[in-house]
Ligand SMILES: CCCCCCCC/C=C\CCCCCCCCCCCCCC(=O)SCCNC(=O)CCNC(=O)[C@H](O)C(C)(C)COP(=O)(O)OP(=O)(O)OC[C@H]1O[C@@H](n2cnc3c(N)ncnc32)[C@H](O)[C@@H]1OP(=O)(O)O
């Protein structure tokens with residue numbers, strides 16, 4: 001954070017910081033995943049942010065579309081050099097996935113870098129889908145930025161249904177080449193970040209044909225532009241998809257092929273190969289390993305959701321400590337809006353959710369690494385569980401994060417609507433994460449497939465994998481006894497999930513017994529399947545969050561343990577109150593217990609109140625990363641709003657030319 005001198009800090013924020021009764025740094029270490037991670041992040045920030053501080057002369061949002069893109073490319077090149085020459089020096093290749101790198105990128109770009117997909121998907125796909133020889137060829141070029149790549153899977157006609165993609169890659173043994181072709185308008189690749197004008201290479205997912213047979217979708221590395229002139233190669237038509245709600249500097253593009261040839265070796269051959277004579281050889285032990293990059297990105301998106309929500313919460317809580325409004329008690333000064341319980345209700349769940357998602361995300365990352373280690377030994381047994389886990393966690397975390405960022409904007413009143421608050425841009429960025437890398441509903445339905453199967457296994461007394469082990473107890477189908485202890489609440493959330501999964505399984509069984517096909521019975525049950533999957537995910541987040549808080553605070557100071565537990569309890573109680581209908585159905589909770597729960601929630605808000613600013617300070621965002629007039633460390637909200645307003649091009653002259661061209665002629669009846 002940029003602390004400046006204490007004298008510059010808004011007096012209300014100063015007082016808030018004096019009230020804080022826990023060690024902020026200890027909480028920062030927990031959120032970052034350990035003291036070493038915090039120190040590494042800060043080192044990276046120190047290097048990168050010195051340069052970022054003076055990177056923009058004019059605010060990004062004041063530039064026109066083309067200028068914004070050019071400016072984003074300029075900054076991406078500066079940033080790439082820092083990554084290559086400085087950050088990789090500090091931490092080696094590990095820097096690429098480090099929170100420090102992710103955070104510092106935000107100091108350079110308010111919107112999105114056109115290189116994001118290069119680092120976010122092109123490089124990971126090379127690592128995950130190429131043979132060691134192919135990696136040795138492509139990876140150094142990509143890391144040195146000698147080539148810039150995009151990931152083009154989605155088409156104009158299909159995003160979700162990958163098996164329905166239309167682009168073809170047909171092997172020609174005579175020349176040992178693949179011929180890429182886009183047979184229809186709807187087969188045009190669409191949406192790939194960095195593709196429109198920036199990338200010279202692209203990972204293309206296409207239907208592989210060899211010896212007259214289709215073997216389904218496979219990834220290929222495709223050069224699309226000349227490295228010197230940057231002109232698209234003959235047979236390649238590429239461009240920008242048009243103006244979007246956000247991501248306008250991300251250069252999302254379209255791509256069409258007309259019988260375009262690439263060497264056989266450009267097929268990414270870790271999981272399947274085509275031999276010189278055209279023989280197709282399957283290498284992978286699991287059908288869906290070609291979907292590996294998507295699983296990887298879904299896993300990372302859970303922490304991405306936490307990160308962005310933490311930024312919004314920091315902005316809104318600091319602003320709410322500075323902002324004073326209304327007069328609930330006659331004759332008394334206007335209170336800080338943070339003192340209103342309704343404001344606390346809007347904001348403390350944002351802090352708690354950021355913690356919940358960050359700690360669950362770190363746990364998911366460790367699970368992902370364990371599954372990868374198993375797969376390196378040839379064991380793919382845990383892949384279905386990882387797919388189910390990452391699908392629902394990606395769906396719920398991105399959806400919650402987007403909704404709560406919007407809530408933070410509402411919590412900032414009119415000033416939250418200013419682009420300079422950074423809340424609108426944060427929202428438009430995060431709401432896209434609910435759609436990309438697998439739409440919310442679609443991914444919850446993927447998890448539901450796993451849950452229904454697990455339910456059937458539970459009913460037949462089979463041993464269940466860890467994340468669904470709770471179904472074994474629930475197979476007895478009795479209402480769970482409600483208790484407002486943490487364990488009691490988690491048990492109840494699991495009972496709700498189990499009850500909903502059981503109801504889905506029963507409904508499918510009932511329908512199929514009466515002659516409905518299994519596919520139709522599934523479709524007729526999808527509304528409840530999505531709800532069951534979400535309930536399962538919520539129970540899992542509650543369990544993982546509480547488990548991680550207990551584990552990570554075991555050796556912390558007492559005050560940190562208390563505040564972390566208060567937040568985690570708030571998260572559980574909040575969701576119990578949000579889902580009272582479900583609890584009434586699947587647990588023994590009654591009216592008086594619901595009243596008790598509401599009181600407990602209100603008590604927690606009051607307990608957290610004095611630590612609210614300390615808790616957001618613990619996210620440790622430097623001002624350069626927050627980019628917010630409302631959320632800066634010093635709380636000089638009104639001064640910053642005025643300073644930013646004066647940067648608007650509309651304030652460059654006191655009279656606009658449109659006055660002379662239109663308004664005056666209109667007033668004089670001469671238009
Ligand atoms: C040095 C360089 C410096 C540069 C500096 C630059 C600065 C950069 C700045 C910052 C860097 C930060 C980077 C970090 C951020 C990362 C951001 C990334 C941004 C990403 C943008 C978006 C990209 C995309 O959107 S790509 C496209 C994604 N598309 C999708 O997700 C499509 C969704 N659809 C599907 O996944 C599938 O089609 C499906 C799962 C819905 C259905 O597939 P299917 O039809 O084939 O399967 P079935 O439904 O029939 O199921 C069959 C069976 O398979 C199981 N299954 C399905 N999927 C999987 C899987 N993935 N793994 C395992 N198993 C799977 C399924 O469960 C079924 O099993 P059953 O047992 O039930 O039969």
Ligand SMILES: Cc1cc2nc3c(=O)[nH]c(=O)nc-3n(C[C@H](O)[C@H](O)[C@H](O)COP(=O)(O)OP(=O)(O)OC[C@H]3O[C@@H](n4cnc5c(N)ncnc54)[C@H](O)[C@@H]3O)c2cc1C
Pocket residue numbers: 117151152153154157158159160161190191192193247252432435436437438439440441442445
């Ligand atoms: C900002 C942004 C960046 C992107 N970047 C990339 C990129 O770099 N590379 C890339 O390849 N792609 C990218 N995408 C595309 C993205 O992955 C897809 O948009 C996403 O996977 C959703 O697919 P779709 O657009 O086909 O939606 P659709 O599948 O058409 O969804 C439309 C609606 O239909 C519903 N629906 C679809 N199928 C089902 C089903 N089986 N059951 C129930 N409901 C269903 C959905 O829930 C949704 O409500 C990006 C998208 C965005 C918005």
